[in-house]
Every structure is written in C-alpha cells, then in structure tokens.
Amino acid sequence: MSNSCHRSEDACAYVSGDLADSENFARHIANCVDCQNAVESAKGLVGKMRTVPEIELTADFATRVSARIAEEKSGISFFAHWKPALAIAAACALLAAWAYFNYDQESQANNSLAIADGIVKESQSRALDWFVRTQGEDGSWNAERWGGQQNYQFALTALPLLALATADQSTLKQQAAADRAIVHILKSQRRNGRLGSGTPYDHSIATLALLHAGNRWPGSVPKIRLDAAVAALNSSIREDEASAPWRAQALKLAASLGWKSAPQEEHPIRIKMVENVRSLDFYNFYFTVTALRSEPNPETQSQLEALRARLVSQQVESTDEEDGSWPPDDQWGRVGGRLYSTALASMSLHNRE
Amino acid sequence: MLKAAEGSQEAFAVIVVRHQKPLVNFFHRMGAISDCEDLAQETFVRLFRYRDRYKPVAKFTSFLYHIARNVWADRGRKALRRERLDTELRCNAAIAQNLHEPEQAGAALDVEAALGKLSPKLREVIVLNIYQGLRYQDVADVLEIPLGTVKSRINLAMAALREEIDEQ
Numbered sequence: 001m002s003n004s005c006h007r008s009e010d011a012c013a014y015v016s017g018d019l020a021d022s023e024n025f026a027r028h029i030a031n032c033v034d035c036q037n038a039v040e041s042a043k044g045l046v047g048k049m050r051t052v053p054e055i056e057l058t059a060d061f062a063t064r065v066s067a068r069i070a071e072e073k074s075g076i077s078f079f080a081h082w083k084p085a086l087a088i089a090a091a092c093a094l095l096a097a098w099a100y101f102n103y104d105q106e107s108q109a110n111n112s113l114a115i116a117d118g119i120v121k122e123s124q125s126r127a128l129d130w131f132v133r134t135q136g137e138d139g140s141w142n143a144e145r146w147g148g149q150q151n152y153q154f155a156l157t158a159l160p161l162l163a164l165a166t167a168d169q170s171t172l173k174q175q176a177a178a179d180r181a182i183v184h185i186l187k188s189q190r191r192n193g194r195l196g197s198g199t200p201y202d203h204s205i206a207t208l209a210l211l212h213a214g215n216r217w218p219g220s221v222p223k224i225r226l227d228a229a230v231a232a233l234n235s236s237i238r239e240d241e242a243s244a245p246w247r248a249q250a251l252k253l254a255a256s257l258g259w260k261s262a263p264q265e266e267h268p269i270r271i272k273m274v275e276n277v278r279s280l281d282f283y284n285f286y287f288t289v290t291a292l293r294s295e296p297n298p299e300t301q302s303q304l305e306a307l308r309a310r311l312v313s314q315q316v317e318s319t320d321e322e323d324g325s326w327p328p329d330d331q332w333g334r335v336g337g338r339l340y341s342t343a344l345a346s347m348s349l350h351n352r353e
Numbered sequence: 354m355l356k357a358a359e360g361s362q363e364a365f366a367v368i369v370v371r372h373q374k375p376l377v378n379f380f381h382r383m384g385a386i387s388d389c390e391d392l393a394q395e396t397f398v399r400l401f402r403y404r405d406r407y408k409p410v411a412k413f414t415s416f417l418y419h420i421a422r423n424v425w426a427d428r429g430r431k432a433l434r435r436e437r438l439d440t441e442l443r444c445n446a447a448i449a450q451n452l453h454e455p456e457q458a459g460a461a462l463d464v465e466a467a468l469g470k471l472s473p474k475l476r477e478v479i480v481l482n483i484y485q486g487l488r489y490q491d492v493a494d495v496l497e498i499p500l501g502t503v504k505s506r507i508n509l510a511m512a513a514l515r516e517e518i519d520e521q
Contacts (some may be wrong), residue, residue: 009504009508012504012507012508012511013489013504013507016482016483016488016489017488018482018488018489018490018504041515042511045511045514045515045518046483048463048464048518049464049468049479049483049484049514050483051464052464052465054374054378055377055378055381055389056374057373057374057377057390058390061373061377061390061393061394062366062369062370062373064390064394065369065373065393065394065397065398066366066369068394068397068398069365069369069397069398069401072398072401072402172388175387175388178387179386179387182386217386217387218387218390219381219386219387219389220386220387
C-alpha cells in the first residue's frame with residue numbers, strides 16, 4: 001500500500017502510542033484519507049501479529065535458573081569443576097576399558113553379558129554424531145547415498161529424527177540436526193495432515209518422530225501440525241504390516257501426551273521375541289528392546305544387556321565417514337541401507353521409550 | 354532490581370518469575386527453536402553477573418533486553434551455531450492449545466512465516482516493540498541506535514510484513 005501524504009509515515013508510531021505529537025496527528029488524520037488508511041492498516045497488521053500466542057515454559061525453568069544463580073553466587077565456575085570432572089572421566093574410561101575387555105573376551109560365548117553404561121552412551125553418541133555429519137543441507141538424509149531405496153527416502157529421514165529425539169542425551173549440534181529434520185518433514189505435510197508420501201509407513205514413523213521431538217524440545221514442533229498428524233493417524237485406512245508397530249507407538253505416545261483424538265486403549269506392540277540374538281535383525285532388535293523396556297525386571301534387564309552388547313560390537317569404528325554407523329547387514333538392509341540400520345541400532349541402545 | 358543488585362536472592366527470584374516468560378518468548382520470536390529456555394537462562398545468569406552495572410536512570414526492561422540481545426548475538430557467533438533454518442514453517446507450539454479457530458490459527462502461521470522472512474535488524478525492532486511491548490525510545494536504548502532509526506526500521510518492517518501477509 002502506498003500513501004502519498006508524507007505524514008502517513010507516523011501511522012505506526014501513532015498506533016503504538018509512540019508519536020510525540022499524537023494530538024496534532026489525530027487532528028490531521030481527521031482530514032487526510034491517506035493517513036486514515038495508513039492508521040487502519042497499521043492497526044490491522046498489529047492485531048494480526050498479536051494473534052500469535054506465547055509459548056509456555058517447562059515447569060522447572062525457574063528452579064533451573066535458581067540453581068544456576070546459586071552456583072554463580074557461590075563462585076563455582078566451570079574451571080572449579082574441571083579437576084573432579086577429569087577424575088570422573090578417567091574413572092569412567094578405566095571402567096569402560098575393563099568392561100570392554102571383558103566383553104571382548106566373552107561375548108562370543110555369552111549372550112547375557114552385561115555391558116558398561118559408559119560404553120553404551122558413547123556408542124549412542126557416536127551414532128548420533130554420524131547422523132549430524134551425514135545430514136543434507138535441507139535437513140534430510142540421502143537414502144540412496146547410504147544404500148537405501150529411493151522410495152523410502154522420507155521414512156529414512158524420519159528414522160534418524162526419531163533416533164535423535166529419543167536419545168538419552170543430546171548435544172546442541174544434535175539438537176540443531178533434529179531442528180533441520182523437523183523443518184524438512186513439516187514441509188511435506190499435506191492439508192489432510194499426512195506426512196511424506198502419505199503412505200501409512202511414512203506417516204506413522206514421521207508422526208512418532210515429531211511427537212517425540214515436540215515433547216522433548218517444547219516449541220520445536222508446532223502443535224497444530226502435530227494435531228493434524230495425529231488426526232490423520234487415527235483416520236488412516238487399514239495399515240500394513242510394516243507400519244502397524246510404528247502407528248501403535250505413535251498412538252500410544254499421543255494418548256500419553258494428552259491427545260484426545262488418540263484412542264485411550266492400550267496398543268500392544270506385537271512382536272516376535274528374538275530367541276537368538278546372534279541372528280542380526282535391526283527391526284527385531286528394536287521392537288524387542290521396546291517390549292523389554294516396558295517390563296523391567298532382572299530377566300528382561302539381562303536380555304536387554306545381551307542385545308545391547310551385541311549391537312555395540314557391530315558398530316563401525318574407523319577413521320572414515322562410516323564411523324559410528326552400523327553396516328546394514330540384515331534382511332532389510334538392501335531396502336533401508338545404513339540410515340535404517342544405524343537409526344534402529346542406536347534407538348535400541350536408548351533407555352527412553 | 355536495586356535490591357537484587359545489593360545481593361537479595363529473593364528480589365532476584367521475583368525478577369526471574371516476572372520476566373521468564375517474556376524472555377523465553379523473545380528468543381522464540383527472534384528465531385530460536387529448541388534452545389529458547391537455554392538462552393533465557395543464560396540471560397538471567399548474565400543479569401546476575403552484571404547486576405551492579407544497572408543504574409536506576411535506565412529502564413530495567415531496557416537493561417534486561419540489552420543483555421538478551423547480546424546473548425542472542427553471541428549465539429549467532431559461536432562455532433556451534435545452528436545453520437539458518439527455514440522459519441517459514443515455524444510457529445508457536447501453543448497455537449493449538451490457545452486457538453481453536455482454524456482461521457485464526459492460519460493467520461498466526463502466516464504472521465510467523467512473514468516474521469521469519471524479515472532481516473535480523475528489522476525483526477528485532479518488531480519483536481521488541483510489538484511483542485515485548487517496548488516503546489520506541491526503549492528499543493533505541495536496547496539496540497543503541499538513534500530513535501529515528503528505530504522509527505524508520507519499524508516502518509520498513511511493517512511494510513514488508515504487510516506485503517508478505519497480503520501475499521499469503
């Protein structure tokens with residue numbers, strides 16, 4: 001909109017109450033159509049801008065600030081933590097080395113091997129860093145580049161996001177990679193709420209990933225987008241076998257996060273328990289771990305540790321670009337490639353559901 | 354703030370409670386996604402660190418947002434800075450909680466997208482003035498620029514926003 005009256009430049013300041021001679025301007029606009037239009041336009045625009053509501057804080061924000069301030073007040077700085085941190089790191093390294101040595105000696109024969117928590121965490125971290133390094137500028141991951149099929153390109157971007165969003169810990173770089181993936185995935189959302197190509201497989205995995213990301217990093221995923229995705233999940237036609245467990249997990253998570261549109265009843269994840277962990281199957285590993293985590297007891301814990309030990313032993317350790325990933329050497333590897341194997345393997349190491 | 358400057362932890366706690374939400378939303382409007390609270394926390398820590406530099410001649414909110422703006426600038430400079438995100442798709446996580454009218458939610462999305470297309474200089478004056486409620490003079494104090502520059506930047510920003518929103 002162009003206004004020929006030079007005083008129309010004061011319209012914004014007038015609307016916001018920042019014009020020094022507002023009374024004079026008020027008299028002017030009574031006789032100036034250009035300025036009347038400018039004022040109305042500014043009012044309308046400010047009104048629209050204020051339709052964007054504020055985000056809410058997490059419940060413990062003030063407590064966390066208070067703790068940081070108390071630390072600041074007591075003069076404890078990063079450097080004051082330095083020596084104890086070094087000692088802890090050294091102890092962890094020794095423990096990890098000991099556990100790894102033992103694991104290496106016995107793993108071939110013993111499936112119920114316990115594995116040091118530090119090793120599992122390091123393994124997770126290396127996997128997530130691999131995702132950070134291999135992400136494209138547009139936030140996606142290239143399925144074909146990593147041995148997957150092009151028609152699974154979208155799901156093979158949703159899976160790494162799911163791995164990033166469910167990790168026990170994440171660095172700022174990993175969070176930034178997740179942010180980029182979220183933006184990429186949301187760009188694909190259609191008016192009916194469906195994500196990716198709209199297939200149940202794409203949509204279920206992507207919805208699950210977005211739900212986890214939105215829950216973990218408040219404000220990272222617009223809730224209206226999640227609403228639409230969850231609603232589309234509910235309205236989906238009969239899902240196929242491949243998408244069913246993802247859809248069940250997404251619905252369960254949505255219900256637990258308060259989505260009224262998600263069915264409240266239980267969604268049992270039907271899995272066939274892996275009887276022999278030596279038979280490598282990343283899908284089976286992941287869904288087995290998911291089931292075992294939901295029933296914590298000494299027996300399931302032992303099985304979990306055996307699965308994790310098996311996975312950690314398969315992770316690539318090298319100086320090349322595959323470092324931190326898992327070779328896609330199972331029956332689904334030719335379809336999902338290294339993105340699939342690494343996402344499923346790293347999620348199997350997580351403690352979060 | 355003067356009590357907080359003298360070392361009163363209770364007074365500082367009141368400041369945190371009063372300004373935490375506007376501050377988190379400031380960073381959200383500036384373009385932060387998942388680290389809004391981290392940035393707000395860093396602002397409060399710096400506020401505590403520099404509390405003795407506050408002079409009652411300046412408005413407290415100007416002082417606070419001056420620090421917040423520096424925190425935001427530092428975030429951009431750090432080596433681990435996030436790559437520029439396509440902010441078109443960003444919008445407030447609370448939209449669906451607060452808005453039940455699809456049209457209103459759509460308008461909010463349009464505004465978010467338009468805001469994301471502004472240059473950083475134009476965006477900050479709009480965020481400080483429209484969303485944080487700072488007067489033109491306070492915006493000038495926070496950004497350390499002349500009052501006339503604030504006015505012209507706001508006019509430019511409003512024209513760009515109007516054009517962008519009208520197109521959508």
